[in-house]
Amino acid sequence: MNKWQSIRLKLAGGTFLLLLITVCSLIVLMNGQMERAFHDFLQLHHSAAPMQDTAEMMFLHSVHQSLWWVGLFFIALGLVASYLLSTSITKPLRRLTEAAKEIGQGNFNQQLPASAHDEVGQLTQVFNQMAEDLSRNEKSRREFFAGIAHELRTPLAILQGNLENISSGITPPEPEIIFSMQEEVMRLSRLVTDLRDLSLAEIRELKLHREPTDFGQLVLQLGQFMQPLFDETGQKLLLDVADNLPIVSVDQDRMRQVIGNLLANASRYSGPGSTVQLRIQQKDHSLCMEIQDNGPGIPPEDMPHIFEQFYRGEKSRNRKNGGSGIGLALARHYIEIHGGTIKAENLPVGGVRFVILIDC
Ligand SMILES: Nc1ncnc2c1ncn2[C@@H]1O[C@H](COP(=O)(O)OP(=O)(O)OP(=O)(O)O)[C@@H](O)[C@H]1O
Ligand SMILES: [Mg+2]
Structure with a gap:
């Protein structure tokens, strides 16, 4: 100048x-x-x-x-x-x-003193807020990519190791090995789909295919479909669907994904022999769905983070049982895009209750 x-x-x-x-x-x-x-x-x-x-x-x-x-x-x-x-x-x-x-x-880490209360002071405050937002976005972008890299590394390493062993003749291509490789490929493909949906949901570009839905019917069908998961670990799944629920306009696939993840979480993290309850009823002008288990609950230090992408509790880091930590982040986005809310609370008697409210 x-x-x-x-x-x-x-x-x-x-x-x-x-x-x-x-x-x-x-x-x-x-x-x-x-x-x-x-x-x-x-x-x-x-x-x-x-x-x-x-x-x-x-x-x-x-x-x-x-x-x-x-x-x-x-x-x-x-x-x-x-x-x-x-x-x-x-x-x-x-x-x-x-x-x-x-x-x-x-x-992005730029914060300026904004002591004056005049127009320049206001401009500085707006600037500081913008710098803070940019810095936070950059941090979550880095964490997002680090999370993706971390999640992709393990299944890819397993696939690479198995393929090298098979091609060099160290391991014969036995059905169990092929099956475990297939599992890793399925895990990868689910992860990629979840990541695509998550990134679309974050920029509010995820399209919903809403249709009039009998939510009670949807939940009963899903419960039936997931029953074997509970039978395998000797867990009980109790479904309590109120009569005459109003018809709501939702994206059925997304809702199945949300409830499926909550039920899978309840089964996965509450331990063998536990009981999982799913209750749906109408409360005022909302459809209220509660999913609760009687497992160990969520440690208080994890509670504020469970809806963040790639966040999973220490005990869930085990590869066999643990997931990628995307399920609840996606669930929150899906419910919010539907105009609803989702929250989690530990129960005094032990276990966790997830509560979803959707306008009807
Ligand atoms: N019912 C529950 N009981 C105890 N902990 C839970 C429960 N539900 C969720 N959590 C905790 O919240 C974390 C985040 O759950 P989320 O569904 O987002 O991820 P995930 O199940 O680990 O992986 P993904 O769903 O992507 O396969 C879990 O890793 C677990 O630590
Ligand atoms: Mg999950």
């Missing part, structure tokens, strides 16, 4: 010029006025003699001079004041420019 175009120079220069013109005009006017008044005074008191180079003239001259000095003093004072004023306005603007440049280079 050309330094003559700086706001500081424009403000200081403009104020100074205005002051200069005002003070000079005032002094010229005052001088003329005073000379005339003094002349009249002399004429009145000392006959009609014209003003000579006398003591009166010298007095008048010294008053003129004093006026100019006073004027000069005020002009200098104005110059300093306008410089200080313009600097106080432009200093935060220059700091904002520097911080914006840093953000442009990817250094």
Whole structure:
């Protein structure tokens, strides 16, 4: 930027010029006025003699001079004041420019002091908020990619190891090995689909195919489909669906995914022999679905994070039973896109209850 175009120079220069013109005009006017008044005074008191180079003239001259000095003093004072004023306005603007440049280079951690309550202070506050949001987004973007890399690494390593062993003849291509490889491929393909949906949901681009749905019927069918999962571990699944539930307009596949994940979680994390209950009823103008188990519950330190992508509790990190930590993040997005809410709470008697409310 050309330094003559700086706001500081424009403000200081403009104020100074205005002051200069005002003070000079005032002094010229005052001088003329005073000379005339003094002349009249002399004429009145000392006959009609014209003003000579006398003591009166010298007095008048010294008053003129004093006026100019006073004027000069005020002009200098104005110059300093306008410089200080313009600097106080432009200093935060220059700091904002520097911080914006840093953000442009990817250094999002920029927070500026916003002590003043004027327009520049407001601008600084908005800037700080924007920098904080960008920094948070960047952090979650990095975590997202780190999570993807982490989740892809293990199944790919297993597939690569098995394929190398088979191709070099170390391991014969036995059905169990092929089956375990197939499981890893299915796991990968589910992960990729979940990741695509998650990224679309995050930018609110996920399209819903809503249709009028008998939610109770949907849940009963899903419960039947998932029953073998509970039978395998000696768990009990109790479904309690109220009669005459209203028809709601939802995306059935997404809802099956949400309830499926909640039921799978309840089965997976509550331990063998536990009981899982699913209850649906109408509450005021909402459809209320509760899924609760009598397992160990969610540790309080995990509770605030369970709806974050890739978050899973320590005990769920086991590869055989543990998932990717995407299920609840997706569930939250799906429910929120439907205009509903989902929350989790530990029960005093042990276990967790997930509550979903959807307007009907
Ligand atoms: N009913 C539950 N009891 C105890 N912990 C739970 C329960 N439901 C969820 N959690 C905790 O919340 C974490 C996040 O669950 P989420 O469904 O998002 O991921 P996941 O089940 O680990 O993987 P994914 O669903 O992607 O296969 C789980 O890893 C687990 O630690
Ligand atoms: Mg899950």
